[in-house]
Amino acid sequence: MFGIVKRVTHEVRDKTVYMEIFGDNKVAYRVLSGRLFMYGDEFITYGIEVIDRKSGEKESIPDFSRNIEDAVAFAEALISERCRPRQLYTKALDFLRVSI
Template identity: 40%
Template sequence: MLATLKREKIVSQEKTTYMEVLGTNRIIYRVTSTKVTRDGNESTTYGIEAETRLGPVRFKETIEDFSADVGFAVKFAEFLVKNNIKPSLIYNAALCFLRKTI
């Protein structure tokens, strides 16, 4: 049996920072806003970034389309700050957060 996978074309236009928080662990957490065009329909999605700087070296992880609701994205950013989540662990934290909220 053969199956074909059809993907939607998603075009991101511009990205702006909605909120930025410096945690006690010196990690910068950001909620970003992006306008996305899917099949001609424009919508806004909110993403999450976590960035740490150790001298000249930067470690950054991003979930570009975390939610379409800004309140949900801000709650997740607060969850990251409260639990001192490192950038490399934001995907695991997202799964944990979604498991608790859904």
């Protein structure tokens, strides 16, 4: 017997830059605002994007939080720790582990 499994995708649309800060390590930190459609409902969500201007490396979490204060606090933590894009997911897990 075969079954079909439909994967539910959550896509953030209408992204806009809420805040952008350039660190002294040539890395840009952005807080993004967007709309997330999930199960027919619409939510405002905030994401984080980190771009290294030297190497061009870029990482992002488009739906980091539904709370702007959490997203801005996380961006400030990234800036103070001078994080590179490749460290974004590790730092996000550390931040969410403490804040939950």
